[in-house]
Structures are given as C-alpha cells and as structure tokens.
Amino acid sequence: MSVVSRANLLCHPRSWIKPSTGILVALAVSLLCILGTALGAKTAEPAGPLSSGENYRRHCIDCHGVDGRSLTRLGRKSGASNLANPKVMASLSDADIFKTIKFGRIYNGEEKMEGYAQNIPDAEISELIQFVRKFAK
Numbered sequence: 714m715s716v717v718s719r720a721n722l723l724c725h726p727r728s729w730i731k732p733s734t735g736i737l738v739a740l741a742v743s744l745l746c747i748l749g750t751a752l753g754a755k756t757a758e759p760a761g762p763l764s765s766g767e768n769y770r771r772h773c774i775d776c777h778g779v780d781g782r783s784l785t786r787l788g789r790k791s792g793a794s795n796l797a798n799p800k801v802m803a804s805l806s807d808a809d810i811f812k813t814i815k816f817g818r819i820y821n822g823e824e825k826m827e828g829y830a831q832n833i834p835d836a837e838i839s840e841l842i843q844f845v846r847k848f849a850k
C-alpha cells in the first residue's frame with residue numbers, strides 16, 4: 714500500500730470502523746500524538762534558569778519578606794537575619810552568603826534555615842547573593 718493511499722484510508726471515515734490496517738495505523742498515529750503531547754508538555758515545563766527575583770519569591774520570601782527585613786511570621790518564628798541591615802550584610806562575605814544559601818543554617822542540630830543545594834543551581838545561588846545585598850543598599 715502506498716503512503717498516499719494509506720493517508721487516504723486514514724482520512725476516510727469508513728476506515729475507522731473497518732478492522733483494517735487503517736485502524737492500526739490510526740491507532741499508532743493517535744498513540745504517537747498522545748506521546749508527543751506528553752513529551753512536549755514535559756520539556757516545556759522548566760523554563761530554563763530562574764531569575765534571582767523568581768528564586769527569591771519561590772524560596773526565600775516567606776521568611777525574609779519582600780524587603781529582606783524578615784518581619785514575616787516565619788521570619789520572626791525562625792529568627793531570620795535582617796538582610797536589609799547594612800551592618801549585618803557588611804559582616805558577611807559573598808562566600809558566607811553562598812554557603813548559607815547552599816547548605817542552610819543548623820545550630821545544635823536544629824535547622825534554622827534549610828539549604829538549597831538540591832533546589833537552586835550554584836550559578837543561581839551566586840546571582841542571589843547580589844540580589845539579597847540590594848536590600849541593604
């Protein structure tokens with residue numbers, strides 16, 4: 714059977730009720746379509762690297778707040794640092810901040826701030842350092 718007549722069979726309504734190769738082909742085509750859609754949806758989801766603003770809103774804002782002052786409920790509860798305090802920020806090197814974001818803060822076995830090693834790539838952590846420094850400027 715030529716490609717053209719197979720395509721015609723597919724388009725022909727009667728080919729859908731006849732148990733013929735047409736149906737098998739149609740089934741295969743639908744399956745491919747469903748698979749294609751599923752794969753397409755999967756690759757479309759992670760939209761590449763996130764901006765610092767996006768990462769901050771996703772991971773940090775609940776504790777450190779929109780202004781970095783950590784006056785949110787969770788910020789007060791956890792005793793989060795005031796990132797808008799120039800003295801606090803000046804006492805921290807970029808490496809300190811990097812480590813805090815990547816590995817979190819644990820005191821006496823109690824996790825005060827979780828680490829983001831699994832959730833934020835190193836390159837985006839580096840960008841977040843500059844982002845949080847802006848609160849104190």
Ligand code: HEC
Pocket residue numbers: 768769772773774775776777787788791792793794796805809810813814818825826827829841845
């Ligand atoms: C569950 C609340 C919570 C979340 C969410 C959180 N933090 Fe923190 N953060 C804290 C606490 C608590 C401290 C203070 C830890 C301490 O006392 O040393 C802190 C401290 C910091 C500090 C100062 C570190 C220091 O050495 O004083 C920075 C910078 C910081 N957080 C950035 C971030 C960033 C960026 C995110 C998001 C990726 C984030 N935090 C998410 C609670 C949180």
